[in-house]
Amino acid sequence: MSSVLAVGTTICLVDVNAMFASCAVIADPSLAGRPLAVAIDPSDRRSIVLTASYEARALGVRTAMPLGQALAACPDLVVTPPDHELYRRSQRAMGALLERFTPLVEWVSIDEAFFDLQGCPALAQGAVAACVEIRRAIRTELNLPVSIGVSTTRFLAKMASHIAKRESSGVFQLQPADVARVLHPLPIEAFHGIGPKTAARLRAFSILTIGQLAATTPHQLTSLIGQVGNTFQADLRGDGSATVKVAAAAAKSISHELTFAQDIAGPDDLRPILLALADQVASRLRRAGLAGRQISLTVRDRAFSTHDRQLTAKQPACLTEEIFRYALTLLARFPESIFPCRLAGVSVSGLVPMAPEPATLFDAPGHAKRALAETVDQIRQRYGDDAMLWASTLGSAGQELYDSTRHGSSFRTGAIADRSEPGFSRRRKKAP
Ligand SMILES: [Mg+2]
Numbered sequence: 001m002s003s004v005l006a007v008g009t010t011i012c013l014v015d016v017n018a019m020f021a022s023c024a025v026i027a028d029p030s031l032a033g034r035p036l037a038v039a040i041d042p043s044d045r046r047s048i049v050l051t052a053s054y055e056a057r058a059l060g061v062r063t064a065m066p067l068g069q070a071l072a073a074c075p076d077l078v079v080t081p082p083d084h085e086l087y088r089r090s091q092r093a094m095g096a097l098l099e100r101f102t103p104l105v106e107w108v109s110i111d112e113a114f115f116d117l118q119g120c121p122a123l124a125q126g127a128v129a130a131c132v133e134i135r136r137a138i139r140t141e142l143n144l145p146v147s148i149g150v151s152t153t154r155f156l157a158k159m160a161s162h163i164a165k166r167e168s169s170g171v172f173q174l175q176p177a178d179v180a181r182v183l184h185p186l187p188i189e190a191f192h193g194i195g196p197k198t199a200a201r202l203r204a205f206s207i208l209t210i211g212q213l214a215a216t217t218p219h220q221l222t223s224l225i226g227q228v229g230n231t232f233q234a235d236l237r238g239d240g241s242a243t244v245k246v247a248a249a250a251a252k253s254i255s256h257e258l259t260f261a262q263d264i265a266g267p268d269d270l271r272p273i274l275l276a277l278a279d280q281v282a283s284r285l286r287r288a289g290l291a292g293r294q295i296s297l298t299v300r301d302r303a304f305s306t307h308d309r310q311l312t313a314k315q316p317a318c319l320t321e322e323i324f325r326y327a328l329t330l331l332a333r334f335p336e337s338i339f340p341c342r343l344a345g346v347s348v349s350g351l352v353p354m355a356p357e358p359a360t361l362f363d364a365p366g367h368a369k370r371a372l373a374e375t376v377d378q379i380r381q382r383y384g385d386d387a388m389l390w391a392s393t394l395g396s397a398g399q400e401l402y403d404s405t406r407h408g409s410s411f412r413t414g415a416i417a418d419r420s421e422p423g424f425s426r427r428r429k430k431a432p
Pocket residue numbers: 015016017018019111
């Protein structure tokens with residue numbers, strides 16, 4: 001059965017406002033209304049702020065700021081450590097609530113989900129009224145403040161959700177006909193999917209606003225930033241994906257592969273690339289809430305012959321270091337004759353839902369690693385995949401990988417799947 005149930009024209013993105021800070025208030029209601037920050041180690045002034053409440057933001061506290069600086073800006077700042085179990089519980093509760101309205105709910109991060117209202121009874125009152133009702137239910141039943149964007153595609157719904165944060169209703173509907181009026185005046189940095197590097201490149205060529213991006217000729221734009229320029233313009237025309245995918249577990253595998261600009265001479269040069277590939281796969285697994293036991297490594301040699309090795313892990317894996325370790329084991333099983341090689345790919349299949357918690361009784365370090373990985377995911381969600389890299393992937397090949405995937409940021413799950421997740425997308429077809 002296809003994992004894609006419907007293509008809708010009533011695509012919504014719901015985003016929890018300052019999720020970590022909002023959950024801290026759920027855990028301790030006395031914190032409501034106080035300037036609040038979440039940091040990995042509240043006692044360490046070098047620890048960075050993962051999320052700040054709106055009250056703290058008003059006083060100058062920013063995400064990614066070292067705690068010392070945040071406390072200097074706001075001496076009354078309350079700092080709490082992250083509570084990933086609480087975030088997962090809140091996410092599950094919100095998922096259950098959304099599913100009262102529609103079965104088409106797709107999580108793209110711990111605090112963001114697409115949902116499609118097409119065919120739902122709630123839609124009879126209109127999409128905006130339905131979303132206002134959903135938002136009120138989330139607020140009153142779960143104590144979570146959310147913003148909801150409504151539009152015809154994932155991209156436009158995402159852009160609408162940013163605007164919704166400034167609306168008193170917390171809901172904003174963006175019609176494709178209003179894109180020019182609403183989005184074109186915004187700076188290109190506001191375009192979801194454009195990171196700082198691409199923005200700087202566009203600015204250098206006097207493309208400063210989303211409107212100017214839309215008005216650039218496709219030829220000129222692709223010569224500046226590559227094929228992704230076409231995707232950006234299609235997104236603005238409302239031609240982006242309108243598919244809300246459900247049942248991620250129906251995916252057979254999650255994989256990532258890279259064709260090298262120059263052949264890789266030997267295992268020493270391949271290892272950092274495998275780490276980067278393992279990191280990409282692990283991060284996608286966690287985003288989809290999945291883990292897998294079958295790990296495979298594909299290498300293509302100079303003569304275009306493709307070689308595979310596979311193993312079955314004892315436990316389903318979803319952490320970079322686990323998948324990397326298995327990839328190294330597999331690498332040792334290849335003959336030396338695969339070098340020089342021109343492509344490598346890491347794939348994880350045999351997917352199961354990620355355990356809600358690792359076996360903590362004897363596995364406290366595993367728990368800490370998982371919490372750390374999820375924190376990294378959160379930072380990447382906000383700042384892009386290259387916001388945090390494994391130090392040993394920072395060689396040129398690792399950097400190449402991240403550059404090639406840097407547009408695959410959080411909400412573009414569908415778009416990434418089409419472009420760079422062969423194992424994830426090959427089995428998915430858009431429903432008619
Ligand atoms: Mg959020």
